Amino acid sequence: MMKQQIDRLCGIINERLCKLIPAGNKLTDEVSQAAVYSLSGGGKRLRPILMMKFYEMCGGRETDKLTDIFCTIELVHTFSLIHDDLPCMDNDDYRRGRLSCHKAYPEAIALLAGDALSVLPFEIIADSAEKGIISYETAVKATQVLSKAIGIEGMIGGQVIDMLSENSDISEEILAELQRKKTGALISAACEMGCILANADEEKIILARKYADKLGLAFQIRDDILDVTGTFEELGKPVGSDKEQKKSTYVTLLGLEKAEQLCRELSQQAADILTGFNNSEFLVELTKALTDRRK
C-alpha cells in the first residue's frame, strides 16, 4: 500500500524533474544531457516527497501546481552528488549502480552541470512567483531557506567537514555536525519549505525542523550501517567504502548494535513529532520505512 503510494509520488517527481532542465541549443546541449543523466539515475526522491507532505500536512491544497517547486530540492541534491563524486572530492566512479556524471561525460561538463543545477532552483521559485503560483513573499522565504541550507553554514560546510575528517578519527560531536550540515540541512530545508509553501505558522516550522533533525540523523546512521551490512547489488555502489577510506561513522564510533538502537530511537522520536500535524499517517509510515531500509 505505502510502496504503491511512494511509487506514485516518485512518478510525479520523475515526470517533471528532467523537463525542468533547459534543453539549451546544439552547442550547449551536452551539459543539459549530463544534468538529465544524473537526475534520471533514480533515487528515493525523499526530499521532494518530504516537501510535498509537509505542505499537505500544513493544509496546502494545491499540490498539483507546486510540483516544480517540490523538485527544486532534488535539483540541489543532485548538484551536490555530481560535485561530490568529482575526482578532487570523493572521486567516485559509480552512483546508484551507474557511472557517475564525470565518468559518463567529460569532467568539465559534469562540473558545469552541477553548477547549473545549483542555480536553477532559484529560477524556478522566482518564475513560480512571476506566474502567480505562489506569492512573492512565499518565493522569497523559500529562497532564503533553500540558499542558507546549501551554503557554507549548511550543505557546503558539511562537505568541507567531511573532506577534512577523511583518514582521521573524529568525535561523535563533530560527526553529528558533519551530518547535520552535509545531509541534514537539505532534509530540513525540504520540510521547512513545505510549511512555507502552505503559509504555516512558526510553530509548525519549528516542529518540521525538529522532525527533520531526527529523521536526517536516523537516515545517516542507517546509511552507515548499510555500508557495513549491505551488498553492491542492494546499494548500487561499493560497500565498505567508509572503512576503506578510514572514515569515522556512527558504526565505527558506536558499534553496530548501539548504532542500530540509536537509529530506532530517533526514528520513533521523529514519528512522534508528526503527531503535531494532521494527516500524518503516510509520513509516519515513510519515516519508519526509511530508517529501517535495506538499501
Place this chain on the structure above:
Amino acid sequence: MMKQQIDRLCGIINERLCKLIPAGNKLTDEVSQAAVYSLSGGGKRLRPILMMKFYEMCGGRETDKLTDIFCTIELVHTFSLIHDDLPCMDNDDYRRGRLSCHKAYPEAIALLAGDALSVLPFEIIADSAEKGIISYETAVKATQVLSKAIGIEGMIGGQVIDMLSENSDISEEILAELQRKKTGALISAACEMGCILANADEEKIILARKYADKLGLAFQIRDDILDVTGTFEELGKPVGSDKEQKKSTYVTLLGLEKAEQLCRELSQQAADILTGFNNSEFLVELTKALTDRRK
C-alpha cells in the same frame, strides 16, 4: 577625476564584498577563506558598478542601502572565475597576478568555494527583502534575472561553448554567441538588475540590455586584443594564451585592425544608448575607458 570616482566606488564594493562571506566555524573556515581570497584579488568591479549606476540613472536614491545587492553580481563573477580556472576547465594557475584559488587552496576547497559563491547571492537578495530593504516583488524579479543569466542559457552555456571551441576554428557567429553567453549574460544582468532595483519601466530595461550587449562585446574584443598586445605585468596573467590554446578570438577572426575598429564602434554605440538615461555622464566616460583600456 573619473579614476578617483572609480576608486571610490571600488572601495565601497571591496569594503563589503568579503564581509558577505559567512565566517563559518573552525571546521569550515578554510572554504570561507578561499572565497575571500578570490574575492580580494582585485578586479575592476565592473559589474557591481554597472548595477549601481543603472540603479541611479533610473532614479534610485538609496544607493547606500543596496551595496550588498550590487555585490551579488561580483560574487557570481568570482564563482565563475574560480570554476573556470580549475584543472578540468581552463587549468589556469594564475589569476590577476596571484595564484588561482585551487593553487592557493586544495582543489576541493576551491570547488566548494565556487559553489558557495554561486548560491550566496540568492540568500543576500532574499535577506534584503526580509529586512524590508527591497520589496518581495523586486527580490523575485532580481532573482529571476540573475539566475537566468547564470544558467545553461546564460553564463554556464557560454562556458560549455568555450570549452567545445578550444582547439577548433569557429565562426564569428558562434564566437558572438559564446561571448554573449559567457561574459555578456552577466554584464546584462548587472545593468538590468540596476533598473529593477529602481522599479524602472520596461523601456529602460530594454535600453539597459541593448547597452550591455554593445559594451559586453566591445569589452571582449578589447580582451582579445590585449591578449595579443599586452604584457604579463599589465594584465597579471600570461599573454598569448589564446594563441597557445589555438582559440578563435575576434583578433584571429577579424585581424587586429578590424577588431580595434569594431571595438571602437561598439563602444560609441553603447555610449549613445546611454543618452536615454538621466545623469549618464559618468557611465559614458566609463564605457569609453573600459573599451579603450590597456589592462
